[in-house]
Amino acid sequence: MTAVQAVQPQTEFYPTRIDLASDIRTQVVIILSQTLASSLDLKTQTKQAHWNVKGMDFIQLHELFDDMAGELEEFVDMVAERITALGAIAKGTARVAAKASILPEYPLDAVSGKEHLIALADRYAAYGKHIREAIDKTDAAGDADTADLYTEMSRAIDKRLWFLEAHLVG
Template sequence: MTTTIAPKVSQRLYPTRIDLSVEVRSQVIALLNGTLAATLDLKTQAKQAHWNVKGSDFLQLHELFDTLSGELEEYIDLVAERITALGGAPLGTARVAAADSILPEYPFDAVDGPEHVAALADRYAMYAKHLRSAIDRTADLGDADTSDLYTEVSRTIDKRLWFLEAHLIKKSDIA
């Protein structure tokens, strides 16, 4: 059996009265679709951790990972709706997310809490970096609303990265 990856979809724009040029909207939509892929991927990776975590901190981490996944679900919708508002089409299938995500595959051999926390912290850090870059890029393009959307998401992602990293600190790590 062969597996096929979703083909690149050419984006057509729908009419809108938003006062951004077609060129700017096209660039922002492409960036947002990349974010949509990464957000979908990160959500499924948080769910992977939620379903598979084991160990003495099981309940605490099980609930944390579910919270992370739920927040990411809200951001998926926020990003997809911004794409639509700009006259684009959100590319939000699992196949597109897998093909276009900036994140590495989740380590399926992770079992205990610290392994899952470290894997998610690594991915949250990559995602946060992407968001900060997107804040700057959309601001440079003159799309303050999308830049603000990215800023909103970035604040929570940085906070959640802090929550994840707090689980990894040991006394010996403190200077």
């Protein structure tokens, strides 16, 4: 995996009545911002698989990958809205995502269902690890609500990884 460029730390917060101290919000926004970038990246990589998969399982995988991308879009929105609820700016452009994602680039020459399944399983595993680490970090920082958001995401990502890996057995 290539070195990850850190998301620029938030330097200014909008006024808010939320009862989390600014140092807690700063820590959590940095974590959430990397998640936002990685979520956007994983969504577009999943769409890459959706658009380009070929083979005997085409329709099954085409539909699965589209469902997975839709679920990731919901996570993107949840994470971005949590950032703004904490009084920060959600930085969610493609350029920001490309620079700050924890994920490696998708193999653009992947065509077969198996190639896409392997590529996505690798990325979902890395993303799931990031999400579990974020549960611990945001909880330790004192933001149980964000830790709960990450817990919800973790369950869904683990389920999707199971779906991907189930196709690869046998």
